[in-house]
Every structure is written in structure tokens, then in C-alpha cells.
Amino acid sequence: xxxxxxxxxxxxxxxxxxxxAEKRHYRSIAERENAAINLPVVTLKSxxxxxxxxRSAKLVYGSAVISVDYFKRILASLRNVFGGKVKxxxxxxxxxxxxxxxxxxEMAGNATVIVNVRIETSAIGKQxxxxxxxxxxxxxxxxxxxxxx
Amino acid sequence: MIITNIETVPxxxxxxxxxxxxxxxxxxxxIGRDLMASLKxxxxxxxxxxxxLLQESRQQAMDRMIEEARLMxxxxxxxxxxxxxSVAQGxxxxxxxxxxxxxx
Numbered sequence: 001x002x003x004x005x006x007x008x009x010x011x012x013x014x015x016x017x018x019x020x021a022e023k024r025h026y027r028s029i030a031e032r033e034n035a036a037i038n039l040p041v042v043t044l045k046s047x048x049x050x051x052x053x054x055r056s057a058k059l060v061y062g063s064a065v066i067s068v069d070y071f072k073r074i075l076a077s078l079r080n081v082f083g084g085k086v087k088x089x090x091x092x093x094x095x096x097x098x099x100x101x102x103x104x105x106e107m108a109g110n111a112t113v114i115v116n117v118r119i120e121t122s123a124i125g126k127q128x129x130x131x132x133x134x135x136x137x138x139x140x141x142x143x144x145x146x147x148x149x
Numbered sequence: 150m151i152i153t154n155i156e157t158v159p160x161x162x163x164x165x166x167x168x169x170x171x172x173x174x175x176x177x178x179x180i181g182r183d184l185m186a187s188l189k190x191x192x193x194x195x196x197x198x199x200x201x202l203l204q205e206s207r208q209q210a211m212d213r214m215i216e217e218a219r220l221m222x223x224x225x226x227x228x229x230x231x232x233x234x235s236v237a238q239g240x241x242x243x244x245x246x247x248x249x250x251x252x253x
Contacts, residue, residue, distance in 0.1 A: 010191060017192040025194065045155050054160040059152040059229055063207075065200045069193030092193075099195070116155045122233040124199065124241055135196065137203060141231060143153040 010070050018069025022091060029098050036105045041114045041142065049113070055148045060114060061141035062103025065124065066096040068135075093121070096138035108144040117142035150215050151225040151252065158225050161252040167221040171246035172213030175236060176206040203243065207231065210245045223249035 068076070072088035079086050097119055108114055120139045151158050189196055218226050229247035236242050 014191055014193070018194070021192060021194045046159075049159075051160050057151065057153050057155075057159050059154055061207075061231075063200060063204060065196045065203065067190050067193055067196055070191045072193065118154070118230075120231065120233070122235075122241075124203070124233075124235060135190065135199075137199070137233070139207075139231065139233070141154060141229075143155050145159060 011074065012071075014070030014072070014074075018071055021069075022095070025095055025099075029095070029102065032102050033098070036102065039105055039108060039111065039114065041101065041105065041117050043117050045116050047113055047115055047145070049145065049147055053147050054145050056146045057143055059141065060104050060107040060111075060144045061139065062100045062105070062107055063137055063139040064096050064099035064103065065135065065137045066092055066099070068092050092136070093138070096121070096136060097140070100138040100140040104140045104142065110146070111144035112147040114142040114144050150218065150223075152211075152215075152229055152247070153225070153227050154229045154247075156228055158227060158250075158252050161225075163227075163250045164253045165251040167218070167223050167249035167251070169246060170214050170217040170221070170223075170226060170249045171244065172210045172215075172217065173242060173244040174206050174210045174213070175240055175242045176202060177240040203233075203241070206241075206243045207245070210243045214245050214247065218247075218249040221249050223251055225250050225252045 068088060072092075075088050076086050079088075100119065101117075104114065104117070118141055121136060123136045157163060185198055214226065214229075226247040226249055229245060232244045234242050234244070
């Protein structure tokens with residue numbers, strides 16, 4: 001009985017706090033994405049800028065470790081029974097990648113363009129078989145080019 | 150030291166190649182952070198301690214790579230890649246590698 005109460009309260013806490021935190025995070029992501037909209041990020045290796053105009057090139061990177069809440073983890077493990085789209089993990093990956101990209105842009109400062117951007121994802125914190133997913137790191141890196149005015 | 154992840158350094162010409170340079174570090178998280186992270190795991194969201202830990206470790210791996218390049222006499226590293234792998238429970242290896250060159 002006690003176990004059930006603990007389980008249900010954790011579920012409620014995960015649902016309440018998790019949903020609230022996710023909404024807030026998405027709002028902040030959208031805001032900062034709008035602020036950094038003038039800095040193009042491309043996966044091309046070179047852009048159409050004359051070589052002699054480029055003043056500096058430097059490596060920029062950003063990363064974020066995001067985990068899912070308890071409620072979503074239970075939801076995903078239920079989904080494992082029937083198969084199909086695991087919607088609760090989609091937002092996790094989306095948040096981690098967008099946050100990593102934003103941090104990379106912040107590091108670039110007043111650069112003109114970021115070329116050859118790569119995004120890498122790795123699951124960290126494998127503690128046991130029971131909870132092997134739920135915490136992952138996304139990392140974005142690229143080369144920031146600054147063009148002289 | 151100029152570091153890029155494209156094949157060249159834009160605006161400069163590569164004068165000499167020195168070959169592959171790399172740096173790696175293996176980090177384990179300490180127990181306090183682990184405890185905080187498992188609490189944070191309940192409500193979800195960003196695990197700031199882990200983000201910081203990984204960022205510090207990656208910086209260290211890069212520093213080692215840069216040091217290796219400097220000993221060779223290079224002044225730039227091009228085509229840098231990163232990779233992460235978990236070697237044991239709770240420990241991660243962060244690896245950075247690239248090609249050391251001299252640019253004019």
C-alpha cells in the first residue's frame with residue numbers, strides 16, 4: 001500500500017513538475033532562437049564568401065544534458081509493450097538538440113556564419129538495466145567564420 | 150592556435166601537414182552530483198552538473214590535443230571531430246582528434 005502511494009505521488013510529481021519545466025524550457029528556447037535568428041547555421045563545408053574577406057575562423061561548440069521525468073519514463077516503458085511512436089522521448093531529444101545549438105550560437109558571439117555544423121547525441125549515465133535511458137547529451141559543434149565589414 | 154572543423158583555415162593557406170593529433174580524458178561523476186542527478190531525474194529537465202562536467206572534460210581533451218600539436222610545431226588544427234563513449238558504468242570517455250597543420 002505504502003509502495004503504491006509513493007509510486008503514485010512520484011508519478012504525479014513527475015507529471016506536474018515535468019510538464020511545467022518542459023513548457024518553460026520551450027518558451028525560453030523559442031525566445032532565444034528568435035534572438036539569434038540572424039546567425040545562419042549551415043552544414044555545408046564552405047559558403048559563398050570570398051576567402052580574403054574572412055577575418056577569423058574558430059571552433060565553437062555547445063552541449064546540454066537533459067533527462068525525462070518519472071511520468072514519461074513510465075509512459076515510455078508501457079509503450080514498449082505495444083510498440084509504436086514514443087512521443088515522450090521525442091521532446092527530450094528535441095529539447096537537448098535545440099539547447100545545444102543555441103549554446104553553440106552563444107559561443108560564436110558576433111560571427112557571420114557557422115559552417116560544417118555537426119550534432120552528436122550520446123546516452124550517458126547508464127546506471128542499471130532498469131533505467132538505462134532517460135538521460136542523454138546532445139552536442140553541437142561547427143566553425144564560426146567572421147567576415148570583416 | 151586556430152582550430153576549425155573544416156578541411157582548411159579560410160583566408161590562409163596550409164603550408165605543412167603534421168598528421169593526426171588527439172586528446173582524450175575519462176571522467177566519472179562524483180557521488181554528490183550523482184545523488185543530485187538522480188533526484189533531478191524524477192522531475193526531468195536539464196542536469197546542469199552533468200553538462201558542466203562533460204564540458205570541462207571536453208575542454209581538457211581539447212587542451213591535450215592542442216598541447217600535442219604545439220609540440221609538433223603546428224599553429225592550427227583542422228578537421229576536428231569529437232566522440233563520446235561510455236567505457237564503464239558511470240564513466241565516459243571524451244575524445245577529440247584532428248589534423249595538425251602549419252598555416253601562413
